[in-house]
Amino acid sequence: MHTEPESVAPVHPPSALPVSSAAPEGDVLPELDSIRAGLAGWAASHGLRLLRAVLTGHYAVCEISPVAMSAEDFLALAAHVNAPFVYYNDDLFDAAQFGPEEETLALMDVRDRKKVTALQGRAREQHGRCRTLVLQFAAGAVVHSWHADALWWQELAGELDEVEENPHEEEQEAREEDPPSTPEEIDRIARHLEELPAFREATKRAERERILLREFPELRSRRYNGLSRLGYDAGEEATARVAEAAKHMYDGFTANLPDLAQEAADQGVLAQATTAAARRAALRAFAKERSGGYPPSKDFVELLYSEPALKKPR
Known part of the structure; x- marks a missing residue:
């Protein structure tokens, strides 16, 4: 059963340790708010650095953004915990692979094609540069990961998504073998999509559609800009659910x-x-x-x- 995320009040900076660290008496549970507020202070007193982690399957994963920690500090953290190895993955940009799929390009008008040509010209200037860098190390049962995308790559990809978002008329009727769009199937696919971090993070329709087709390639069609009716309906439903969850989250932040x-x-x-x-x-x-x-x-x-x-x- 899927439950939409609830808004969570921001974490207050720890100002002092809890009044008492003694074990609770009897069946009385510890006061978690007080303990949580003192975590950073406790960690600092022992020369430790407190990092947020999430549980993925049977493993704890600590994903650290480049905003929270520089690459140099990440390597220092690995050395601090005596990690034997730091693994890295560098994705070098291949300008020849940049651009819309042939089916999408075929549906574009002259103006949009000119925009694509201009973007590909800019992309060639970045050929061979590192667009994504990932660093990882393991400490005990926890995987620490640092991931960063180049700003120029985010700009190129975002502008291409905007061009691909432009609506186009349906080229032909849906194929007879396209799966039927039923409430049950729409719900099944939408629940899968809204659980994907990449889908939640996507801000462009074209990006969301690429994720949908990667997860459900059988929903590809010549209708609805490359999607079957079921794919279109499920994508819209998942987008609406993510938007509602995000609104709920940011309403709490704003308050x-x-x-x-x-x-x-x-x-x-x-x-x-x-x-x-x-x-x-x-x-x-x-x-x-x-x-x-x-x-x-x-x-x-x-x-x-x-x-x-x-x-x-x-």
Whole structure:
């Protein structure tokens, strides 16, 4: 049974350890809020660094964003826990592979094709550069992962998605063998999609459709811009569910905006950001990570950016 994520109040910076660390008497449970508030202080007193982790299957995975920690600090962390190896994966950009699929390109008008040609020209200037870098090490049963995408790659991919989003008329009727679009099938596919981090993070229709077809290739068709009716309906349903969950999450953040801003300030989210654009990008990444993968709206980023706790000192 799927349950939409509930909004969670921002974490307050620990100001002091709990009054007592004694074991609870009888069947009385410990006061978790007090313990949680003291975790960072306890860790610091032992020379430890506290990192948030999630449980994936039978393994704990600690995903660290480049906003929260630099690559150099990540390597220092690996050395601190005596990790024997640090694994890395570098994805070098191949400009020849950049562009829409042939079926999508065939549906574009002249204006959109010119935009694609211009984007591919810019892409050739970046050929051979590193677009994605991943660092990983294991400490005990916990996998620590650091992942970063190049800004120029995010810009190219985003602009291509915008071109591919332009609506086109249906080329032909759906194939007779296309699966029927029933409420049960729509719900099944939508529940699968909304659980995927990549789908939750996607902000462009074209990007969401690529994820859908990667997960359910049988839903490819010449109708609805490359999707069968079931694929189109399930994609719309999953998008609506993700949007509702994100709204619920960010409504909670907005209600506690000063606390969220103070949390970002305490974590040094803006420590390395020297320009307004860099500060907004850092806050966008912070909010996305804090929400569990739901990207914030521009309006929310501006609200957070204007909080007094995050004002750049003069």
